[in-house]
Amino acid sequence: MRARLGNLGPMAAVAAMAVLLYLPLVVIANYPLAQRALERGAVMDCDGPLACAFSLRNPVVPAPGQLLAGIYNLLLPLDSPSAIPINAFWTGAETLVGLALAALVGFLFAVGLVLSRAFELSVLPWIVASQTVPIIALAPMLVVLLGQYGVQGWLPKAIIAAYIAFFPVTIGLAKGLRSPDSLTLDLMKTYRATTLQTFLKVRLPASLPYLFTAFRISTAAALIGAIIAEMSTISFYGLGKMLSENARASDVVGTWVLMIASAALGILLVACVGWVERLVTPWRR
């Protein structure tokens, strides 16, 4: 159920409702804090706990004005190393490289799975089981380990993103390579197509939609992997670095802005994947 033009009215109405519900939330969450601060005699240029709930320095839920100011502060200048855009760009790039890497290695595994029943019997159960396991838990250790062997910079983050996306991508590609029906394969046989030709002209194109379905599922997970990898080692850029710095500084508004930015990055990356999909599989439109 994607956003469609006809949905815009109701979507805007729901968004407006969310904003209207947000204001009382700010009051409920911050009112006791503001009241206590005033009782202690804190100097704030606002009168009454109700007004002060919107201008606390460390609110539980930041007021809309504070959020907008925070977004403005963290968004500009575009190329500042402490601003969001350049950091989000690096994290996003790591995730996309990771996805490409996962597709490459996953493709090799998928070909193996399709060609050899022995390989399938030996390996596929573990790939499937890995889907129910929180493999993200390996990320902090892997990134430290890679650092020990001299793999540093953006590469280990991309590797973590890749290995998280690897399992769903492999399963998707294997399914896709198997998906052509026997009619199509028979047709290729009547054309006297070689196995390689059948592979390139039938099986490979047929696997692409499955690949992108797997991408759509695993992009958010790969992004989580990249962020966790950035947090688990010394990083000089990336949303993960910003998140861990912010957590140490306990800057609440900044945390909220980073949440919005990461969410936006996730949605943007999935949109990116969808855009590449339309580009690569034009016949499906």
Added chain:
Amino acid sequence: MATLDPSLAGTGRRAAGGGPPFAAVLALTAGHLLLLYFVLLWWDRSEVASAGWRFALFLATLVAAFGLSRLAGWIAEHPAGRAIRFLPAAFTMILALLAAEALLRAYQVPAGLIPTPTEVLVVLWQARDVLLQDTWQTFVMEAVVGFLIGVGVALPVSLLIARSGFLQQGMMPYAAAFSSIPIPALAPVFVHMFGLDWQSKAAVVAVTVFFPVVVNVVRGLLEIDPRLLDLMRSYAANDRQVFVKARVPNALPFFFNALKLGTTLAMIGAIVGEFFGATGKGLGFRIQIEAGRFGFDIVWAAIIVASALGIAWFGLVAWLERRFTAWHVSLRE
């Protein structure tokens, strides 16, 4: 033996002659035995093995892998192999563990870098009290509680959305978009709002589980065969009956799919949430703190615990699914 199953005759399948290929079984056994022998031989030694031994170990691994692949090929082709189809996967794991154990010991890789499987098992037993406490925190207090809250809130909300066309148009695009939001983005905000203890992680889990359940249950309630609704109308069923007897059963498989997805998401949410602040216990906390000071044996132990819990929980939901939706096409024999 090749013609035990007459239905396969004439299908063009290559008839595998005789029993399991003797050479493959021999290679598999010999490779495993050599690796095992070396592990026992090197159990207490702390010097790097000679070049000859190291070469022999690689060779043994390769030979065993070759034997395994031939045996797996036979099992795949042979009708008699159906009962032992789990063997290749089991042997893959055994071989991987055994080869890792032998090679790590042969090269004397420090335990701080990559611990051997047996070292991990020993630590798993030695640190059982700590890990049990971590499990209680992460699995019971965070993952399961958050999961139940998320599902509990998602069900009435989905009913509401399914009843209202306005909400479908206005809410569903947001709910679908939410699946592309990374969990770490939520964790710091929730940790600040609900404190360092389990409540904040349970909240993260609840939110991550909530949206897939809503998306799936609404689809299940709405994507119903129109002929089924016509049939219900011809029975003069009222709205309530249509809902209980047609829409709810139709939504059940969707619901269980979301639950299965939710178990994995809940484990990830609880563990990742703990990376952003915890009260000194929890599997995620343990993993992060020990990875930072090269306590990789306990990291592995924690991962094993988390994986076992994840698989068991998923298995439980899959079992419930089979119990409650046994009539569904995908599960019928």
